[in-house]
Structures are given as structure tokens and as C-alpha cells.
Amino acid sequence: MSVSTAAAPRTICDQLPVLGCDVTVPLVTGGEVTYAALDYAASAPALQRVWDDVAAYAPYYGSVHRGAGHLSQLSTDLFENARRTVAGFLDCRESDQVVFTRSTTDSLNLLARALPAGCEVFVFETEHHAALLPWQDARVTVLDAPRTPRRAVETLERALADRDPHGPALVCVTGASNVTGELWPVRELAAAAHAHGARIVLDAAQLAPHHPVSVRDLDVDWVAFSGHKLYAPFGSGVLAGRADWLVAAEPYLAGGGASRRVARRTDGGVDVEWHESAARHEAGSPNVIGAYSIASACKALTEAGWDALVAREQHLITRVRAGLAEVPEVRVLSLFGDDAPRVGVLSFVVEGWNSSHFAAALSAEYGIGVRDGLFCAHPLVRTLLGGDPRTQGECGATEAAPGEKSLNAVRVSFGAGTPDEHVERFVDAVRELVRDGARWRYRAEDGRCVPVRDQA
Numbered sequence: 001m002s003v004s005t006a007a008a009p010r011t012i013c014d015q016l017p018v019l020g021c022d023v024t025v026p027l028v029t030g031g032e033v034t035y036a037a038l039d040y041a042a043s044a045p046a047l048q049r050v051w052d053d054v055a056a057y058a059p060y061y062g063s064v065h066r067g068a069g070h071l072s073q074l075s076t077d078l079f080e081n082a083r084r085t086v087a088g089f090l091d092c093r094e095s096d097q098v099v100f101t102r103s104t105t106d107s108l109n110l111l112a113r114a115l116p117a118g119c120e121v122f123v124f125e126t127e128h129h130a131a132l133l134p135w136q137d138a139r140v141t142v143l144d145a146p147r148t149p150r151r152a153v154e155t156l157e158r159a160l161a162d163r164d165p166h167g168p169a170l171v172c173v174t175g176a177s178n179v180t181g182e183l184w185p186v187r188e189l190a191a192a193a194h195a196h197g198a199r200i201v202l203d204a205a206q207l208a209p210h211h212p213v214s215v216r217d218l219d220v221d222w223v224a225f226s227g228h229k230l231y232a233p234f235g236s237g238v239l240a241g242r243a244d245w246l247v248a249a250e251p252y253l254a255g256g257g258a259s260r261r262v263a264r265r266t267d268g269g270v271d272v273e274w275h276e277s278a279a280r281h282e283a284g285s286p287n288v289i290g291a292y293s294i295a296s297a298c299k300a301l302t303e304a305g306w307d308a309l310v311a312r313e314q315h316l317i318t319r320v321r322a323g324l325a326e327v328p329e330v331r332v333l334s335l336f337g338d339d340a341p342r343v344g345v346l347s348f349v350v351e352g353w354n355s356s357h358f359a360a361a362l363s364a365e366y367g368i369g370v371r372d373g374l375f376c377a378h379p380l381v382r383t384l385l386g387g388d389p390r391t392q393g394e395c396g397a398t399e400a401a402p403g404e405k406s407l408n409a410v411r412v413s414f415g416a417g418t419p420d421e422h423v424e425r426f427v428d429a430v431r432e433l434v435r436d437g438a439r440w441r442y443r444a445e446d447g448r449c450v451p452v453r454d455q456a
Contacts, residue, residue: 012315013308016300017048018231018417025367028440028451033367036422040229041178041345041413042371044209046293047231053296054234054289064288065257065279079288082295083278089298090223090240091214098240099278100291104205105130107224107239108172110281111201112137114249119168122159122198124152125379126179126335131172131203132379138170145383148336149185153192160196169198175207179377179384179411181317181345182336183207190219201241205229209415210313210343212306215241227290231417232297236290239281247276255283301416309416313344316414316423320346323427329434333384333409344418347375347411349385350434355408360449361438362410366429368422371411382407 024032037045057078062071064079083098092098101107112134115121121135124143132142141159146152156171163169171193176183186202193200201222204213208225215223222241227234251258251274258280261273274280301309324330329351334340350358359372374381387407412426442449 012312013304015312015419016231016304016309016416018045019048019051020045021417021419027367028364036366036368036425038412038414038418038422038426039369039371040209040415040418041181041206041375041411043228043233044231044415045417046233047297047300047417049300050232050293050296054293057292058289061288064286075288079286079291082291085295085298086238086240086291089213089302090238091216092240093216095243096215096241097243097246097278098238099246099281100286100294101224101237101239101281102235102287103130103228103237104128104203104224104226105134105237107237108201108203109134110239110252111170111222111224111245113252114245114281115170116168116245116248119170120163120198121170121172122156123172124155125383126177127172127174127377127380128178128203128205129376129378130205131174132377135170135172145335145380149188149340153185153188156189157192157196160192160198163196163198165197169193169196171198171200172203173200174203174205175213176210176343176345177335177377177380178206178345179347179375179380179409180333180335180340181206181342181413182334182340183211183342186218186220194219199242206343206345209301211310227294227297230294230297231300231415232290232293234287234290234293236287236294238294243276246278246281250274251283252281253283257286258283304416313415316418316420317342317344317346319420319423320412320414320427324348324430327431327434330430333381335380335384344415345411345413347381347384347409349409350430353434354449355410356444356449357438357442358433359410360442360451361433361440362426362429364442364451365433365439366425368426368429370426371413373408375409375411381409385409 023035025035026032060071060074062075064076087098108130115138119138121138121140126145143155146155173189174184175186190200199221202220204223204225209230224239226237259272260275263271265271324332331349333347355372359370362368362370385407441452443452
């Protein structure tokens with residue numbers, strides 16, 4: 001595996017302070033309880049460090065790059081320093097560009113717009129929709145779900161061997177599954193791509209918050225990730241990597257900031273000279289606070305120490321897996337097998353339960369927030385549940401009533417800000433719900449299971 005879990009060091013760090021750790025929520029059975037946020041894979045809470053840094057900067061906020069005033073110059077320095085911090089966090093090459101975007105989805109759509117003419121794209125059906133769908137204007141080969149890391153590499157090598165070796169090609173792959181949490185063999189896939197003249201982009205949305213990501217070590221051409229999964233939920237993301245395709249492409253958005261010079265022509269048209277730096281794809285007023293928050297999170301995670309962070313997360317993963325294994329009715333979903341290394345993301349189904357019903361009961365009766373559905377990875381979830389990955393379907397309860405089977409799952413996810421108590425409460429709640437059933441009645445409403453307002 002290209003990203004593996006090393007042996008845990010003797011010291012496991014404390015949880016990192018995050019916002020919302022003391023928020024209480026009402027229970028349908030009466031009273032309140034501290035909310036257990038176990039949906040980090042969708043959006044992680046803001047680190048206290050990030051919030052403090054943003055709050056300290058906010059009074060000094062100003063426009064960037066063109067303002068003559070002190071606050072504008074200060075904000076410009078902060079914005080460009082954030083770019084350098086992210087480049088260091090990702091261990092980028094000297095010639096790489098760091099482009100600030102809105103999210104991983106935005107980053108991969110930007111790259112899709114920058115593909116050279118005739119580019120072929122290779123992507124596994126196991127990808128998040130953000131990585132599966134942006135390539136509609138290219139020739140796309142969707143690869144079947146591999147059942148081992150080695151099979152993933154072999155599948156890619158066979159597909160690449162059949163392509164035109166003289167044309168451009170791109171491989172898009174995740175670093176860690178947003179459904180199973182399993183780590184993918186990124187380094188080996190990158191080697192296979194480069195051996196066949198293709199480039200590779202890494203979707204690190206689920207990897208970057210849990211493990212160090214080195215562009216140089218993994219030898220990937222681009223990395224994309226989102227701030228809202230990296231404890232910096234302020235509407236910014238990153239695309240970092242090789243500059244040539246980005247510089248050769250038309251700007252992702254046309255407007256101020258992307259343009260270096262604009263002049264009227266005598267025929268009434270407009271001539272434009274675009275920037276060749278990252279600004280080429282950052283038209284409009286950039287999200288300075290979003291970029292700064294990502295840089296702050298990068299610093300906080302680096303300073304906490306990856307060895308200690310990974311060790312603590314593995315401790316939580318072990319506890320969750322051991323607890324779920326004690327409940328025979330629970331089946332944890334896996335692509336590569338139970339022994340595959342993973343980050344703090346696990347999906348499961350419970351015999352006799354509709355997944356939306358189970359998630360609703362965890363929230364309403366225990367104050368535990370998880371996710372249910374297909375997790376924007378519909379083909380993968382349906383494959384793992386024994387359905388046809390080509391079947392179209394929606395997330396949530398849809399027509400399934402509480403207790404009915406559905407091709408959906410429950411996902412629990414956690415990270416650097418998760419207290420041990422939240423994990424323990426989750427394991428106890430799963431065991432109790434399976435043993436005793438829900439204490440409240442639920443009904444389907446707008447595709448979701450919700451508690452009835454009047455139990456009587």
C-alpha cells in the first residue's frame with residue numbers, strides 16, 4: 001500500500017479542540033445530551049485554532065492584489081503566504097501551482113476544463129461523484145471496483161495498455177474511500193499511470209485530514225482537497241500540481257484577477273492576456289478567509305504531529321470496529337477486506353433495519369449524528385451491498401418504511417477532534433438499538449425517516 005498505518009507510537013495525542021464539542025441537543029425521549037458529531041467525512045467541525053486565527057484576522061480583511069491601502073497589502077501577503085503554506089503541507093514540487101477553489105468538486109471540475117484535446121480519462125467506479133462525474137467532455141473509461149489493492153493496479157495497467165500511447169491521458173483516484181475509509185495504493189497507481197504515459201490526480205478529500213500527503217513521495221501530478229473536511233469549513237478548496245495543463249487552458253472563470261491586460265480592438269471586440277500564475281483560474285474576489293483557514297488547519301495538523309494523530313485515530317477505529325463486531329446483525333462494508341488499513345470512516349448495514357431509520361434513531365434518541373444513504377458514491381455502495389452498480393437510485397428512506405430493507409448504508413466518521421466518549425456512546429447505542437429496538441415511532445417524510453411529533 002502506498003499509504004499505510006505505521007505502528008502506533010507510545011504517545012497518543014489528545015483530541016484537538018474543535019468548535020461545537022459542548023453543544024447540547026434535545027432528545028425525543030426527553031432531556032438533552034451533548035451532541036456526538038460523527039459525520040466528519042461530510043464536514044469536519046472547525047478547529048478552535050482555525051476559528052481563533054480567522055477571528056483575529058477578520059478586522060484586518062481587505063481586497064487583495066490590487067489595493068494600495070495597508071489592509072489590502074496585509075491581506076495580499078496573508079493570501080499568498082497561505083498558498084505557500086499549503087504547498088509546504090502537500091510537499092509540492094518547486095514548479096507546482098496551488099490554486100484556491102471552492103471545494104474538491106470545484107477543483108476536479110477545474111482540472112476537467114483544463115484537459116488537453118483528445119485526453120482520455122480513467123476512473124474507478126468506486127470514486128466519489130466529485131471524481132467520477134466532471135469528465136463528461138472527455139473520453140472516459142470507468143473501471144470496475146477492484147477487490148484488492150493489487151487488483152486495482154492490475155486493472156489500471158490493463159486499461160492503460162489498450163490506449164493510444166501518444167495521446168494525453170489522466171487517471172483520477174481517491175486516496176481514502178469516503179464509504180469504507182480504506183486506503184488506496186496511490187503510489188503504485190501513479191507509477192502505473194506514468195509508465196503508460198498518463199498523468200494522475202489524487203482526490204485527497206478524505207486522506208488529507210487523516211494522513212500526511214506528499215506530492216513528491218506519492219509522485220502524483222495533482223492533488224485536490226476541501227477545507228470543510230480539513231477542519232476549515234469556510235468555503236475554500238485546493239487544486240495543487242503541475243502548471244502546464246492549467247496554463248495552456250482557458251481560464252476556468254473569465255473575469256477580473258484572471259486577466260493581466262484587457263484592451264478594446266478597433267473592430268469593437270476585446271483582446272485579453274491572461275495570467276499564467278494560479279491567478280489564471282482564480283477570477284473574481286478570492287475567498288481570502290477560506291484560504292487562510294486552510295493554511296491555519298495545515299499548520300495545526302502539522303504542529304500536532306502526524307504520528308500521534310494517526311495513532312489516536314487508529315485507537316478510535318479499533319474501538320469502533322471491535323464494538324460493531326460484537327453485534328452479529330451489523331455488517332461493515334469493505335472493498336479490500338477487514339485487514340485493509342483505513343482512516344476514520346466506516347459504513348455498515350444492520351439486519352432488519354432500514355438505514356435511514358437507524359440513523360434517525362441514533363440522532364433522535366441518542367444525540368449522535370451520522371450519515372445514511374449512498375454517500376455520493378452510488379455505484380460503489382450498490383456494489384458493496386450486492387446490487388447492480390448501474391442501477392439508479394436515491395439516498396434516504398425513499399419508499400422503504402422503517403424496518404424495510406434498502407440499498408443504503410449508515411456511515412460513521414471521526415477524526416482529530418472526536419472525544420473517546422462519543423465513540424463509546426455510538427458503540428453502546430448501536431448495541432442497544434439492535435437489542436431493544438427504537439423507543440420512538442418514525443415515519444418516512446420527503447425521502448427520510450423522521451420521528452413522529454406526537455408519540456401518543
